[in-house]
Amino acid sequence: MFLRYKFLIVMRAIWFIAQVSFFGLIVSRLVVFELKGIYFQYYVAGIIIMMLYSVSVFIGYDIFEEAEHGVFEYLLSLPVSRKELVLGRSIGGGIRSFIFVGPLIAIALAIVGVTQIMNLVIALSALFLFAFGASGMSITIAVALKSGDRFDILMGVLNALIIRLSTVMYPQVFIEDASNVYAGIANFNPVTFASDLFRWGVGIEQYLTMTPLLAILGIVAFFFVFTFVGVTVYERRLEGGGWK
């Protein structure tokens, strides 16, 4: 289904190129001395997580399209439990995000380089869980709201805040310097866990917010919460009827 969105894939690829070759490159000249030598690689790694997150949450929009065309009722009529359905959607959403972001990860690795293969494998495995969790979160919100408009606005606000209040674009030490409130939110942000872990995986360890183990635990918690909350919300909101 996702491959139908060819234009989305082209758009995201253009966005990635623009982010890396313009914003990343130029801003790496703008930053303080201690960041100058490292910021470009730091930013490229962050962009991958930003992309992984935004592609993973796209599944929520698919759910609305399915509801609009009556496919949702068809899916509910299949001989699969609600649990299997929501788990399948979360995992499917996560896997397709990886298929899409895979080539971009390869480009990022070519730019940043890899020092420890084992660290990278661990980081990528945890990022799978992050992608499943983000898809689960999107499904949970979509099913809980059952309104395309409200979903659109909430995801717009959430995306704007979850990315900016994380370490995707800047190290935690500078967020702390700017605002303790922002730093506090960034500390518990799943996008921070994912970007820290990916940077650790590729060997950019200078500005990590937390230990890799804590980041993995954070991602595992994020995955479990949204998968199980997703299953519960899905069952409660759809039991005894369809989408409407």
Next chain:
Amino acid sequence: MMGIFHIIEYDFRNFFRYKWWLAGLISMNLADLFVMAIVYNKMVDPELARQIMGYFSFFAPGVTILGLFASAFMIGREVNMEVRREIHYYMLSLPLSRIELALGRLLAGGLRGMMYMSPLLLTTFAFLGIPSPFQLLIILAALFLLAMGISGLSIAIAVSTSSFEKFVTARGLVYYVLFFCSTIFYPLSLIQSLGEEGIMPQPLVTLAAINPLSNGADIIRSFLLGIPAFTLDMVMNLALFSALFATTAIFAYMKIIQRT
């Protein structure tokens, strides 16, 4: 003449139908300003920060232009949808001349951009200071030219793309090239230094200098921050951009909607 007002009214009514989209855009612009810019403020090299008066001050006019661009560009999405769904036959059946129809669409796109941008501009004034009435007049005139040019560019793209996918892809390309290859996020001196080192291709450096978004942001900065110095070239560039795309859009729109 009244026909133009009716079309503007029609487009404004449509604009408010996208309240969810607008709310998302506002939250993104505000998050850019009050989260991203505040953190970058602490990350910018102190020497450079002195030159640009701090990143937050530098970026506030930039985010105003970002908002103006995104909202003025929305008219293209509607025009593209109308052409694809053949709603333009209804538009043609209205008691309006073709030129009124085309001018109305163009003006509506630009005015919607100005309306959306106003709170962002006021926020910029609140943090950076109030310009003199004459400076304010120049800023508003320059932004209006920019909004009209963007509206024209968006209509021109909308009528030259046959499917929504192609329109969205073309829009993405234009968005990202114009956003990132401009002085919205960073000063021109940085882009020029990358050009001198051979890292950034020279045509892109030239594009950043003449980019209408750069000129729009720099005009606000020149009056509120004093950098870069205001030059008439900035306004001339905007006038040229506006004239070029407004004319292209009017003729392209009239030609496309009359095609059988």
